Amino acid sequence: MTLRKLRKQAGLSGDRLAARCNMSQSKVSRIESGKVRPSLVDIERILRALDAPPALAAEVSALARIAATEWQGARSMRRKGLDKKQLELAGLEASSTEFRFFLLSMLTALLSTPEYIRASLAHIPGDHSRAVARKLERQEVLYDRRKKFTFIVTEQAARSPFVSPDAMAVQLDRLASLTHLPNVRLGVLPIETRLPGCPLNTFTVYDERLATVETTAGVMVFRDPRDVRMYLDEFAGYDERALFGEAARERLAEWATAFRS
Known part of the structure; x- marks a missing residue:
């Protein structure tokens, strides 16, 4: 949900974000909806594509790391x-x-x-x-x-x-x-x-x-x-x-x- 909010704040569609990350739009959608657990690499690619503020990027990455444990x-x-x-x-x-x-x-x-x-x-x-x-x-x-x-x-x-x-x-x-x-x-x-x-x-x-x-x-x-x-x-x-x-x-x-x- 956090990633979807960031995408909308950046004014990007799912298709445009997927293109920036070199991912399929369906994968971006599944990540945003929580239907698939993204890797730490996926998270970092998305955050870079969204140009997320450093503090927020660090927070999201930390949450993703916890989810991977x-x-x-x-x-x-x-x-x-x-x-x-x-x-x-x-x-x-x-x-x-x-x-x-x-x-x-x-x-x-x-x-x-x-x-x-x-x-x-x-x-x-x-x-x-x-x-x-x-x-x-x-x-x-x-x-x-x-x-x-x-x-x-x-x-x-x-x-x-x-x-x-x-x-x-x-x-x-x-x-x-x-x-x-x-x-x-x-x-x-x-x-x-x-x-x-x-x-x-x-x-x-x-x-x-x-x-x-x-x-x-x-x-x-x-x-x-x-x-x-x-x-x-x-x-x-x-x-x-x-x-x-x-x-x-x-x-x-x-x-x-x-x-x-």
Whole structure:
């Protein structure tokens, strides 16, 4: 509605604004009516075409950025059923081709053994059998050669004892085995690694279009290209310092042996 008001104040028709922005008139109309969510680039092109005052342009851009950020509260997800969240993630994985996971404190379900998955849900009241089943079903995506995965796992995430020592050793064996998949890069960050900055959250980047960031209270979803780029850059810093291939397998084997002993 704000954009429509600005257009009318500028004395422009929808057709003329569309021409200035190199957009279709129908797209401009859908943006103005709220039927389609514009990208930040779309908003900036329209504001420039309207010669909007700097203060107003900054306000509209800020609102658009907020609209491109979604909050998914943990309590709300639990009320809906954790299996519903797994279906949502499966859909996101089906529509994406390149994945980057930074795992700060625990492992993602895609890498986890059944015992580890059950233990990760043990603190949440209720029957989670369907959620466990959905998590295990999602692992099939790792074997889709059309998709590319990079996992960066900190030593804390790999070695935090969510299950018994023997089960943790098996979990580490699974991580090592997944490094042999041709479409999977799995790197580890030993505790002594000097990192660029201080990582605060587990996060995932899907292609270069969306980033999810996990907190204790829930999940933030970022679609603004600037926010996504920030997480891509952070991930690249960890990727440069992680151990991959045989070096990763040797470190994982060392940690597994420690659990078995």
